[in-house]
Amino acid sequence: MRIFRALAAAACIAALLAPPAALAQAFPSKPINFIVQYAAGSGADQLARVIADATSKGTGANFVIRNTPGALGSIGTTALVRSPADGYTVGICSASINSIANSVSKSLPYDTVTDFTFIEPLAAYTYVVTAAPGLGFDSLDALVRQAAAKPDSLSYVYANATAQVLSATLAKQLDMRVLPVPYKSSAEGLADVSQSRVSYGVTDVGTTVPMVKSGRVKALAVISTQRSINLPDVPALTELGRAPIQVVAWAGLCGPKNMAPESVAWLRAQVRKARGEAETLEKFKLLGLDPLDLGGQTFPDFVSGQLRLWTAAARDAGIKAE
Incomplete structure (x- = not known):
């Protein structure tokens, strides 16, 4: 019995003397x-x-x-x-x-x-401007011309605050009167663009590329100073003579x-x-x-x-x- 008591006491003393890092489990110890x-x-x-x-x-x-x-x-x-x-x-x-x-x-x-x-x-x-192939917009200029001819007739998709501000900034820069349509996700918004329920979208490249490659939407311009490696045939905004949008x-x-x-x-x-x-x-x-x-x-x-x-x-x- 004395031996067990001595061992228990020694264990307690060792625990008290151990550094805190030895007592706590190393991070991460769970998901x-x-x-x-x-x-x-x-x-x-x-x-x-x-x-x-x-x-x-x-x-x-x-x-x-x-x-x-x-x-x-x-x-x-x-x-x-x-x-x-x-x-x-x-x-x-x-x-x-x-x-x-x-x-x-x-x-x-x-x-x-x-x-x-x-x-x-x-x-x-990187964000990209896309439109439904069925609407006949083969370029950003074509979109701008349609917006000028029929103010408030075009609508656009955005699914987060970044796209909301980029879209509004772009519309003001291009002098377009267009209507915003919020969505829970870019994928849902692009699906409606592909069906011409909404005129165009401003969405991130990663979400948009599969829709472009499948032909469901038409990419008009990359909102950047250079082309995207994922969309090498799509002009950057500055290539089209437009001012860059200076935010990240x-x-x-x-x-x-x-x-x-x-x-x-x-x-x-x-x-x-x-x-x-x-x-x-x-x-x-x-x-x-x-x-x-x-x-x-x-x-x-x-x-x-x-x-x-x-x-x-x-x-x-x-x-x-x-």
Whole structure:
């Protein structure tokens, strides 16, 4: 009996003297929920799955994608910011959610900067203008001419706040009076464009390319200063003599505010490593994504700067919060 008591006492003393890291399980010790605020198949969903898969392969960690679409991303984002800050719930942060949401919504249940932990930048999206083949628009100029001839006769698709501001900015730049039609997902909107229920769309390249290649929609212009590797025959906006739109359609990995430092450090290091791998970069190309290079800025500083730029763009485009 004395031997057992001595062993138990020694075990207790060893536990008390052990460093905290030895007492706690290393992160991650259970699956990580990855909230995507848009539908399966959307640009954000595709990005999240590439990053989750690449990080899982490198670490063995288990990411569970949770698609929570609706209200231009605010439903899923509300769930994200209200989650425990233990590192086991992360999500997409983006231009739509963090740079533009304040400009299109009066009553967000969260602050787009202070209620987040900005973990790691991921990618920049390219957007493309498409129209239904049945409408006969073979170029952006043809679309502009039709809009000038019959003001308010054309309508366009948007499925997130980024596309909403880009579409309104483009319409103002091209002096077009057109009608916006919001959708829960770009895929749903493009399906209606293909059936000529809506005149044209402004959607991300990754979601749009399959529809273009199948002939269901006609790509008119890439909203960029250069052509997309995925749509090499489609002219960039600047090639058509139009001014570039000076904002970044960005996306990154984030979590609720005040996340545990050890989980942030692990996620940042492992996601950064996974994002830089050749296989991941090849998948980015196929999805029309570019790695997001901050040029020496911290991620929070980049987010704050983009908030200012997108707020100005939304104001100049005449968008009012509703």
